[in-house]
Amino acid sequence: MIKEALQYIIMNFTSETKNIEGQIYSTQPLHAVRQATPEPLQVRNLSGLVDYIIHNYDEQPAVLIQVSSPTEVNVYSTFNRDMIRNHLLKASALLPSIPFERFLDLEHFNILLQSCFVPNEHRQTLLAIVGNVKDEHVTTFGDDGIAQQVTAKTGVATVAPVVVPNPVFLKPFRTFVEIVQPESQFVFRMQKGPTAALFEADGGAWKLTAIDSIRAYLSDRLQDQIKGGRVTIIA
Template sequence: MIREALEYLIGLGNTRIENVGNRIFSTQKIYAVEEPTPATIQVHSLSGLFDYLQSKFDGDYPLMVHIKSPTEVIAFTSINRDSNRDEFIKASAMLPSFSFDRWYDTEDFNIKLQSCFVKNEDRDIMLKVVGNIKEEAVSTIGDNGVSQSVVAKTGVATVANVVVPNPVVLKPYRTFVEVDQPESEFIFRMQSGPKCALFEADGGAWKLQAMKNIKAYLERQLETEIQSRKLVIIA
């Protein structure tokens, strides 16, 4: 029945289909009419994602939630007859901007430390060092290849050599703010100017931890949907 219908439609344009061996050929190119898929809803938080999933706004479909990266999560259906999926919603994290492997002057670096990193002990130590560096003495920086020392204010009217902490353990905002930010090691370096830079030193292991944190968060929030076996979460 389907073959006859195709032959009829093709015949309207004077197109023929032929069997050659075990293959089918046509004299003109024809195109399959694919099943339509919905436009993807874009949100910028995990809260928006699970609010949508709990609402069942577009129906009570079985869904898979895929944590693609520390900053992107999507929810989609199983494949349709054309092997396409309905990707209902995508959450993309909105994060403050900080460039690793880039040199900042001390004022900008001070601001970035306070606005792009979660408060912890090493961040506070770095703020003290960066905020008190004597600009006229940066040429006296000492470096043994691992740690550095700079001339910095140590009191109201005194200066002294201060060791720059290295490596430092920090928690930059790198994933959705609803989950705990992964903690990892960084190399903190300074150069004349004075300028400061951070270099990642964990080989990207923080990404796996961030995705685990997202998965744990969504499993808590969507426990009912998971138990109903209509929702699967993968990372």
């Protein structure tokens, strides 16, 4: 009985490899034992990422920094034995929610401009218009069918038709606060109510500007680590 049991074990649990016409086969099914990989450390700004790299907390001989988007930067080590990169850190920008392409009443639109956009000339122009509208009627005029005007307060006691500017160039908070927010083009529209909305009109070019600014920021603050070959940045 014992002899038969040993023979059964040898026949059914001993693995061999065979080369058949250049292809390697196993006589038993095999399952890979995966190497454990860490969960990435989460931070909300670029300065946290820089501190992590400078202090080399996890004692990594070299790391790769990937600027994935205007709102996300990742830090990786090299491949492990399973040819998977260890994801060491993820920086995700903490940003306000800006409702583009949605018409808002002028009170909420005014608050949005003041709280979610960097001050510039066009922001001030829009604030002056939406803060002084005196009539709910919005008219479209001109041969192109694009230009708009509203009745707004233009002096201490006077009102007059005011042309709504288009396009406008604004700097909403859309990337990490450590870098200059990219300015981009928007279409500003108003409707009866009155309500107002902003529509992005640069084809996403601001994203490339933001990514390049993030790379420049990191390159400046990690220049010693880059020169020493411990950090590589791709974007």
